[in-house]
Amino acid sequence: MSETLIEVADNAGVVRLTLSRPKALNALNSAVLSELAGVLDELEQRDDLRAVLITGAGEKSFVAGADIAEMRDKTPEQARAFAGQALKTIKRLETLPVPVVALVNGFCLGGGCELALACDWAVASDNAIFGQPEVLLGVIPGFGGTQRLPRRVGPAMAIDLVTTGRKIDAQEALRIGLVNRVMPQAELEAYAEELTKQLGGNGPEAVRGAKQAVHDGLDQDLDSALALETSLFALCFAGEEQREGMSAFVEKRQPNF
Ligand code: CO8
Numbered sequence: 001m002s003e004t005l006i007e008v009a010d011n012a013g014v015v016r017l018t019l020s021r022p023k024a025l026n027a028l029n030s031a032v033l034s035e036l037a038g039v040l041d042e043l044e045q046r047d048d049l050r051a052v053l054i055t056g057a058g059e060k061s062f063v064a065g066a067d068i069a070e071m072r073d074k075t076p077e078q079a080r081a082f083a084g085q086a087l088k089t090i091k092r093l094e095t096l097p098v099p100v101v102a103l104v105n106g107f108c109l110g111g112g113c114e115l116a117l118a119c120d121w122a123v124a125s126d127n128a129i130f131g132q133p134e135v136l137l138g139v140i141p142g143f144g145g146t147q148r149l150p151r152r153v154g155p156a157m158a159i160d161l162v163t164t165g166r167k168i169d170a171q172e173a174l175r176i177g178l179v180n181r182v183m184p185q186a187e188l189e190a191y192a193e194e195l196t197k198q199l200g201g202n203g204p205e206a207v208r209g210a211k212q213a214v215h216d217g218l219d220q221d222l223d224s225a226l227a228l229e230t231s232l233f234a235l236c237f238a239g240e241e242q243r244e245g246m247s248a249f250v251e252k253r254q255p256n257f
Helices: 030-043 076-094 111-117 133-137 145-153 155-164 170-175 185-201 204-218 222-236 240-250
Strands: 006-011 014-019 051-056 061-063 100-104 107-109 121-125 129-131 167-169 181-183
Touching (some): 006 030, 051 061, 051 185, 121 170, 145 155, 204 240
Parallel strands (some): 014 051, 051 100, 061 107
């Protein structure tokens, strides 16, 4: 039987994925990407999905990049196929209809940083190290980094990072908007639990609608995006969540979604 490279834990619809190749600092090879695609096949079918948290096994690394040993001898065609496999899988993670959160517990380099960039937001341990060091290996980012990084941190900072290959610490990642929060590694677990409660307790359709409005709106001009928000807002009033949420407020009780 082949080794499990992704541990999947489900807590009432909040699914936690732990990428687990600790001996290679959880580097992404084609086997991990295939397994992730299989996990996504299942998650995409689930109506009860509320959120996805993604992290790396161990205390040293989230993901230290694409697997360099696997890439070393690739031809241009094989490199294109590998990048294509990664891009497709990462896009599927990004477009899950629920919030996807990266819990960055250490090295977050190259393909690892690109994976985190495809998540809706990222929380980092204070020992986390970020970077797009591909130019140090004679290549450029190939899992979306040249496109998602400037969209998150702006073109000047993105070009700085992808052309120097320099590594930045968690505080700098916070300052440039690459991550949303930084906390001691020991607190990451408690944060994950808090997030599980928070995201698990909110109106699931509203959470999905909020994510959809932000994602789909970003690709449109402002007027079209505002019209999209109005449509999605109005749609909330067609379901039961809005009545329950607002009734709970008026009746001074907790909502039961
Ligand atoms: N790929 C494969 N193995 C890795 C990787 C990686 N990205 N990173 C670490 N490892 C392995 C090491 O080889 C080592 O294995 P072994 O014990 O068998 O020698 C083990 O993990 C532990 O690593 P180190 O001994 O190096 O640990 P250190 O604490 O000394 O250093 C670092 C940690 C700084 C993270 C260091 O391992 C490092 O620099 N890693 C590489 C980081 C990197 O350059 N990442 C970017 C990779 S390129 C990329 O992601 C491009 C994506 C686009 C691809 C396009 C498609 C073709």
